[in-house]
Amino acid sequence: MTEEQIAIIKALQEGIAICEEPFDEAAKKAGVSAERVIEQIRMWCEDGVIRRFGAIIRHRRAGFVANAMAVWDVPDDCIETFADAAASHQEVSHCYQRPRFEGFPYNIYTMIHGRKKEDCEHIANEISEKTGITNFRLLYTAAEHKKTSPLYFLHTQSMEGGE
Amino acid sequence: MSMDSIDRRLLNIIQEDFPLSRKPFDAIGEMLGITGEEALKRTQSLAETGIIRRIGAIFDSKRLGYVSTLAAAKVPEDKIRKTVEVINSYPEVTHNYERDFEYNLWFTIICESSERMENIIEEIKAKTGISDMRSLPAERTFKIKVEFEF
Numbered sequence: 665m666t667e668e669q670i671a672i673i674k675a676l677q678e679g680i681a682i683c684e685e686p687f688d689e690a691a692k693k694a695g696v697s698a699e700r701v702i703e704q705i706r707m708w709c710e711d712g713v714i715r716r717f718g719a720i721i722r723h724r725r726a727g728f729v730a731n732a733m734a735v736w737d738v739p740d741d742c743i744e745t746f747a748d749a750a751a752s753h754q755e756v757s758h759c760y761q762r763p764r765f766e767g768f769p770y771n772i773y774t775m776i777h778g779r780k781k782e783d784c785e786h787i788a789n790e791i792s793e794k795t796g797i798t799n800f801r802l803l804y805t806a807a808e809h810k811k812t813s814p815l816y817f818l819h820t821q822s823m824e825g826g827e
Numbered sequence: 828m829s830m831d832s833i834d835r836r837l838l839n840i841i842q843e844d845f846p847l848s849r850k851p852f853d854a855i856g857e858m859l860g861i862t863g864e865e866a867l868k869r870t871q872s873l874a875e876t877g878i879i880r881r882i883g884a885i886f887d888s889k890r891l892g893y894v895s896t897l898a899a900a901k902v903p904e905d906k907i908r909k910t911v912e913v914i915n916s917y918p919e920v921t922h923n924y925e926r927d928f929e930y931n932l933w934f935t936i937i938c939e940s941s942e943r944m945e946n947i948i949e950e951i952k953a954k955t956g957i958s959d960m961r962s963l964p965a966e967r968t969f970k971i972k973v974e975f976e977f
Contacts, residue, residue: 665891673891679881682871684863685849686882702847705884709847713890718845719838720880721975726838728975733926733933747969754976759969762897765961768930773897777975803926803933809911810923813881814937816891818918 670817671695672704677815679720720813728777730804732784734791735770737799743772746795750774755787769799776802830873833859835977837869841882842974888937894944894964895937899930901959907932910955917947930961 665673675693680686691698708714723731738746743761750772751759758775774791778784781804788802830838836859846854852870853863861869873879888895902910907925914923914934923934938944944962952960 676884679883682874682882684852684867686851687849698849706847712887715885715887715971717884718843719841719882721838721842722877722880723975725878726975751970756970757973758971760965761967762963762965803928805924806927807925809925810915810920812921814888814921815918816886816893
């Protein structure tokens, strides 16, 4: 990353201003032109450094109040088939493989979002029926203690402020 | 919260196809058949009511050279509040959820190096006295897609 790119990341990561010319605002913070910011976002979107550029929704406010982390015990040779089946559900936002540990045989994690608990159960049951994986658990969110966006290059000096 | 069909279409557009142009709300207005000014006003009020958390870039942390993990901790009921406080004090901790399970606190760390990550976990253990804490970094990522269809 160049110094200029780090300045652009820092100007973007807490979100753009919701105003008529948001990229001009970000550009001012980064000390570059708005065209440069827009061009850089485009390039990063293309090569995957930015996964997505757009609005991030508070899904609880939008009615998706039931959120379950479903954990699954999937044999190694079925993992890809299982992940495909799970990921095909729109309500499944994340799907990861993580290490098992003592007393916890589950190795696949899926986040499921629904308007009510039964929706999550229904989706988990569907995935289970489709894949034949029956050893799983739904861990519902009891409290959300923190939810923020990551902040990158906090300790990196950059030419912020257009110096 | 009352959303009409224009709000719902607007939310879909700004999640998936946020226009990368100098005046993005003019472009959004055009797609919706409303003025740019109205598109901006509607977006502002969806942000004020809290449905929109922010508009910005979601970076692939790995591509920026960062490492991440999900940690699970088994915390006695009477220690939860204190433990949450300690965990949340780290800016590298982005999510911290309580779940109905014996491992009842689940939090994510995104930071600059594996050394820093190990230090954070060791520090949390030392400060809270919670020893049953596991770091479960993703071995493979199959899906990350957090857009919601309205």
